[in-house]
Amino acid sequence: MVCDNGNWGILEVSYHPDRYEMDAEKTRWFKKSGILCVEHFPAERCYKEPEAVVNEFLSLLAKHKR
Secondary structure (H helix, E strand, O other): OEEEOOEEEEEEEEOOHHHHHHHHHHHHHHHHOOOOEEEEEEHHHHHHOHHHHHHHHHHHHHOOOO
16 A cells, blocks of 8 residues: 555555456455555566556556545
């Protein structure tokens, strides 16, 4: 969970691509709870390009200003 300039979001590291249905259900729950920015990134990319992943997430989060 990340808060940037008062905007809350979740950066989810996806280890198992076959968990799509469970992840989609969890994402819906977060959105119903008011956290509108929930982004999933593959674990391999998070390990190889952590700064790029965080920057991309923060860019997406900034678009969800309240």
